[in-house]
Amino acid sequence: MVRTFPTVPAPAPVASLDSLDRPGLRGADGATLAAAFAVVLMLSPARLVFRGLPFSLTPADAVGLFAALWWFCAHLTTTLGAAKGSNPVRTALFMYTTAMLATYGYASAAYLPPDELDMADHSIVLVVATVGIGLGACDGIRGRERLDFVLRCLVISGAAVGVIAALQFVLEFDLTKYLAFPGFRFTSELPAILERNTLRRVAATTGHPIELGVVCAMIIPLALHYAFGARDRGEPSLRWWVCCALIGVGLMFSVSRSAVLGLAVVGVVLVAGWPARRRLWAALGGVGFLVGMKVAVPGLMSVFLGLFTSLSSDSSIQYRTHDYAVAATEIGNRFWVGRGLGTWYAPKHLIFDNQYILSLVETGVIGMATFSGIFLTGIWAALRVRRLSSDPAVRDLGLTLAACLVVPLVGAATFDLRSFATVTGLSFLIIGATGSLLRATRRARAPALRPPERPAGETGRGDR
Structure with missing residues (x-):
């Protein structure tokens, strides 16, 4: 008698990390976390923080800290979807984090006032949160489709911010006052509606009108990317053009010189890489938008023109330059590692409306170099994508992300960027996105670079 045994089904194979890039798979992943961060960052007021904590922590900061924890745990396993292997963006974020920890350790080892x-x-803590979302985006967004999902959420959220800015500017109605959820409180910072030359200048959900203008200048390239590419993707383009207009409205209503400067450098980068036909349509659209703004808000264009024609007598310009002597003394005292991250703050110390000077004072040359390095690395990664890919949509996205990162790189010279939570979080999210796009592009290009397989039975010298 032959004894039979029930067959035991083989265990289902664990999905490999490569399979996570396939567009057919869905579920919560690093892209979901990055998209949640983008929505929370843009739509929750920057002045809204958790109640009962010993220091200010915004909802976006909390998501960033969770992203840092997720990234750390994901790299201890092979099943949570984090990408492995070298990545220049991740390396730059590591170097930045190391520099910040070094200056923190150096400052706290000696005496500091309480x-x-x-x-x-x-x-x-904020460094961990911002670097966490950068690493989470770099290693957690797997594939082009998931990256598009995150960036689309960012564009739509930016359009919503433009609507809030329009309500503040036109109706003097501050919607952010009604976003005080249970368990949160507002910090005692500047109000969301200020005035400049008899015109309102608004901040929407950000901390200051300057920040709103720079944030809108960073998001506009992404909105243009999806608007111009909608026809190739077979989807309606009107929704993306509406987003472009709303984000542009938010930029104009910030009445900020830094916003115009950011938009100018965006234009230089995009025009350098766009085809001639797109340049023409962009120029016509820009002129039409400016004409519409002049008709809808008389006097607004004159105020913007005056921001640049009266530089020699502008009190804000004079205020930005009067404290250079104090900065030079502080930088000379601790040249390499600075006096300590976050230790130079108002109202105890003079405000440096220049992040590079503030970084030199707080974190020294090493900290300032790594701070600049993360932006330069992100720009390099985005432009590298244009060189590696033959897909027009991917090449355009690489140019777009490079244009986004040029804005904070230049804007850091006009205001203390790291003091504002929204633009800082947005910068690190886009830096991480460039790392994700570079990895996806290299992976898509890898099969084309593999040598052809030899026929069966054929060997070469290397096989001996």
């Missing part, structure tokens, strides 16, 4: 020590502790 208030400055508290600010240093707070700042290092």
Whole structure:
């Protein structure tokens, strides 16, 4: 008698990391976390923080800290979807984090006044949050489709911010006052509606009108990318053109010189890489938008023109330059590692409306170099995508992300960028997105670079 045994089904194979890039798979992943961060960052007021904590922590900061924890745990396993292997963006973020920890350790090892020590502790927590979302985006967004999902959420959220800015500017109605959810409180910072030359200048959900203008200048290239490419993707383009207009409205209503400067450098980058036909349509659209703004808001264009024609007598320009002597003294005292991240703050110290000077004072040459390095690395990664890919849509997205990152790189010279949560979080999210796009492009290009397989039975010298 032959004994039979029930067959045991083989265990289902664990999905490989490569399979996570396939567009057919869905579910919560790093892209979901990055998209949630983008929506929370843009739509929750920058002045809204958790109640009951010893320091200010925004909802976006909390998502960033969770992203840092997710990234750390994901790299301890092979099943949570984090990408492995080298990536220049990740390396740049590591170097930046190391520099920030070094200056924090150097400052806290010596005596610091209690208030400055508290600010240093707070700042290092925020570094973990911002770097966490950068790493989460770099290693957690797997594939072009998931990256598009994150960037589309960012564009739509930016359009919503434009609507809030329009309500503040036109109706003097501040919607952000009604976003105080249970368990949160507003910090005692500047109001969302200010005035400049008899015109309102608004901040929407950001911390200051300057920040709103720079944020809108960073998002506009993404909105243009999806608007111009909608026909090739077989989808309606009107929705994306509406997003472009709303984001542009938010930029104009910020009445910010930094916003215009950011838009100018975006134009230089995009025009350098766009085909002639797209340049023409962009120029016509820009002129039409400016004419519409002049008709809808009389006097607005004159105020913007005056921001650049009266530079020699502008009090804000004079204020930005009067403290250079104080900065030079502080930089000379601790040239390499600075006096400590977050220890130079208002109202105890003079405000440096220049992030590069502030970084030199707080984190020294090493900290300032790594801060600039993460933006330069992100720009390099985005432009590298244009060189590696033959897909027009991917090449255009690489140019678009490079244009986005040029804005904070230049804008850091006009205001203390790291002091504002929205533009800082947005910068690190886009930096991480460039790392994700570079990895996806290299992976798509890899099969074409593999040598052809030899016929069966044929060997070469290397096989001996």
